[in-house]
Amino acid sequence: MRKKFIILSAITAGIALICISAILTARPQDGDMAYIYQDGVEVARLALDGSDDGKIITVSGENDAENVVEVIDGKVHMLSSTCKDKICVNSGWRDSTGTPIVCMPNKIVIDVKGDSDE
Amino acid sequence: MNSHGSTKKLVRLSLFSAAALIIFILEAQIPSLIPYIPGIKLGLANIITLFLLATHTKREALAVLMVRILLGSFFAGQMTSLIYSLAGGLLSFIAMCAVINLTGTDSLWFAGVTGGIFHNLGQILAAFILMQTSAVFAYIPYLVIAGIFTGLFTGICSMFHVKHFRRIFSQKSNKEKNP
Numbered sequence: 001m002r003k004k005f006i007i008l009s010a011i012t013a014g015i016a017l018i019c020i021s022a023i024l025t026a027r028p029q030d031g032d033m034a035y036i037y038q039d040g041v042e043v044a045r046l047a048l049d050g051s052d053d054g055k056i057i058t059v060s061g062e063n064d065a066e067n068v069v070e071v072i073d074g075k076v077h078m079l080s081s082t083c084k085d086k087i088c089v090n091s092g093w094r095d096s097t098g099t100p101i102v103c104m105p106n107k108i109v110i111d112v113k114g115d116s117d118e
Numbered sequence: 119m120n121s122h123g124s125t126k127k128l129v130r131l132s133l134f135s136a137a138a139l140i141i142f143i144l145e146a147q148i149p150s151l152i153p154y155i156p157g158i159k160l161g162l163a164n165i166i167t168l169f170l171l172a173t174h175t176k177r178e179a180l181a182v183l184m185v186r187i188l189l190g191s192f193f194a195g196q197m198t199s200l201i202y203s204l205a206g207g208l209l210s211f212i213a214m215c216a217v218i219n220l221t222g223t224d225s226l227w228f229a230g231v232t233g234g235i236f237h238n239l240g241q242i243l244a245a246f247i248l249m250q251t252s253a254v255f256a257y258i259p260y261l262v263i264a265g266i267f268t269g270l271f272t273g274i275c276s277m278f279h280v281k282h283f284r285r286i287f288s289q290k291s292n293k294e295k296n297p
């Protein structure tokens with residue numbers, strides 16, 4: 001019983017450590033370009049070097065779905081979305097590689113990429 | 119006698135389905151704890167699934183899980199959320215069954231952790247299949263850690279649930295024996 005508890009705790013802690021180290025070692029780089037995907041297909045790209053500042057792009061989908069992407073100060077965010085959960089709008093701003101902004105109901109992904117990875 | 123038993127079972131499973139559904143819908147009203155990482159939630163309804171896996175059969179637990187996911191998506195979500203709930207729910211159910219087979223029902227917290235991790239992995243997998251974008255895999259380490267903590271919480275909750283449930287039922291059966 002006690003031995004089992006220790007083994008299971010060790011497995012849990014091990015998985016947690018692997019994930020924490022994966023997050024810490026994957027240092028996000030500065031992003032140059034935000035790629036907007038709809039259904040896995042690239043529909044637009046926005047430069048994050050300042051040249052696209054103030055630009056607003058609207059992506060329309062089926063069933064009146066509409067997502068509005070905005071770039072300000074070299075940072076991209078989801079300005080508005082017709083989806084119900086608004087997770088994408090609440091995901092905030094991105095200016096570096098790492099986690100994308102995802103709108104699952106409308107199948108929109110905003111992925112920031114740097115120079116090195118195309 | 120047999121039909122009496124199956125009616126009892128039906129009522130009991132319906133009650134558990136209703137409880138799981140209420141937890142599921144109430145939890146959907148809680149705003150996201152960490153909005154920067156989408157998809158992090160406590161998964162409180164999993165307490166019922168874990169509890170049923172520990173005290174009832176796997177088939178009964180699966181039935182309650184499916185009723186909760188289907189009705190929960192109809193009441194609280196959109197069609198796409200049904201696909202994500204199904205992917206997460208079924209993958210975590212399989213993983214929890216495997217863990218309970220291995221460790222027994224006295225280590226439910228670990229089944230909860232496994233369920234939390236695999237629920238989130240299932241959702242990422244569904245997101246990848248639906249959106250055809252490998253970018254979603256960037257969330258895996260974040261969501262695995264989230265799954266460990268939320269799963270630990272629901273797992274410990276279900277251990278308390280099982281403990282109290284057993285006490286109530288042993289009292290009740292004592293009363294039935296000696297009125």
